[in-house]
Amino acid sequence: MIRSIRPARGEDAPAIWRVIGPTIRAGETYALDRDMTEADALAYWLGADRETFVAEDDEGRIVGSYYLRANQAGGGAHICNCGYMTSAEAAGRGVARAMCAHSLDHARERGFRGMQFNFVVETNVRAIRLWRSFDFEIVGRLPRAFRHPTQGFVDALVMFRQLGAPEG
Amino acid sequence: MIRSIRPARGEDAPAIWRVIGPTIRAGETYALDRDMTEADALAYWLGADRETFVAEDDEGRIVGSYYLRANQAGGGAHICNCGYMTSAEAAGRGVARAMCAHSLDHARERGFRGMQFNFVVETNVRAIRLWRSFDFEIVGRLPRAFRHPTQGFVDALVMFRQLGAPEG
Numbered sequence: 001m002i003r004s005i006r007p008a009r010g011e012d013a014p015a016i017w018r019v020i021g022p023t024i025r026a027g028e029t030y031a032l033d034r035d036m037t038e039a040d041a042l043a044y045w046l047g048a049d050r051e052t053f054v055a056e057d058d059e060g061r062i063v064g065s066y067y068l069r070a071n072q073a074g075g076g077a078h079i080c081n082c083g084y085m086t087s088a089e090a091a092g093r094g095v096a097r098a099m100c101a102h103s104l105d106h107a108r109e110r111g112f113r114g115m116q117f118n119f120v121v122e123t124n125v126r127a128i129r130l131w132r133s134f135d136f137e138i139v140g141r142l143p144r145a146f147r148h149p150t151q152g153f154v155d156a157l158v159m160f161r162q163l164g165a166p167e168g
Numbered sequence: 169m170i171r172s173i174r175p176a177r178g179e180d181a182p183a184i185w186r187v188i189g190p191t192i193r194a195g196e197t198y199a200l201d202r203d204m205t206e207a208d209a210l211a212y213w214l215g216a217d218r219e220t221f222v223a224e225d226d227e228g229r230i231v232g233s234y235y236l237r238a239n240q241a242g243g244g245a246h247i248c249n250c251g252y253m254t255s256a257e258a259a260g261r262g263v264a265r266a267m268c269a270h271s272l273d274h275a276r277e278r279g280f281r282g283m284q285f286n287f288v289v290e291t292n293v294r295a296i297r298l299w300r301s302f303d304f305e306i307v308g309r310l311p312r313a314f315r316h317p318t319q320g321f322v323d324a325l326v327m328f329r330q331l332g333a334p335e336g
Contacts, residue, residue: 031244076199140308
C-alpha cells in the first residue's frame, strides 16, 4: 500500500504537517513541545541538518514521514538517528515498517555504521516491537525521563543497531 | 582553588575559547567537530538554549566552563544535560568536581528532576570516575559509537542521576 518513499519537497510541507501535527499535539511519543507552532515543527522536521522523506500511499497521499541525520558530530558522526511519524488514518498498514526499512538502506548508502534512537518512550510498545523486529537492541534505559500526558513519569529507552548487510 | 563559579558574560568568550578550544581540537572526549571554528564553538557553548558558567581560580583566571540545558523538549524537559571542560593547565585541581557540584545545585534550583550525560566516551576514565562519585549511574552503553582519534572505535556511555537532596 506504500507506493513510494521519496525525499520531501518544499510543497509537501502542509501534508507533512497533517502527519506530524497530531502526533506532536498528543505528546505521547516524542519529546517535543506539544504546543510548538506548525512553522517550528516543520523547521525541525525539515531541518538543514537532516534528510527528510515522505511515504505515499497508492493514491499518492502522504501518510508518513521520517528524517535521518547524524546523531552526533565529530567522533560520533558515523552513527545516525531517525524519527518516524505515520498519520493516524494509516496506522497498522505497514507504513512505519516500510519507512524503517528504507531508512536502514539509506543510512548504509550514506556510509553510517549504526543507527540510534535516543528516546523511545516505554509506553510506545508498538514502536518498540517494530524496532526489535529490525534487530534494534535496547542499550539504555532512562529512568522516568518522560512525562506522559496521561501515564505520568515513564522510562525512555535508547535503542541501537549496527548497520551491516542490507535488509532482507 | 576555585574562587567562584558564575554565569558567563560576553566578554568571557576569549577566555572560554582558551578552555574549550584545546579539548575540541583534541577530539578525544566530545562528539564535536574537531575543526569547528572558534565562532561556531562559542555559539554552541554559549547557545541561547542553555546557561553557561565559568569557574575562576584564586587569581581570577577562567580555568573551566560548563553549560546546563534541558536535555529534551516537551515531556522530556524535566531532565537536564551538562557539558564541562577544564583547561589543561588546571587539570587535577578539582575544577571539574567543583563545576559538577555547582551544576547539580543549579539544576535543582531550576526544578530539574534528573541530569543525563548522553555521550561519555569510555576511554575518558577520569570523567567516568568523577561522575560516579557524584552518584551518576551508567544507564546505557552505545557500542562503538565514538571514533577516537588514536584508539579507534570505542563505546560511549549514557550516565544519569535523579536530583534529590543538595550535594553534601
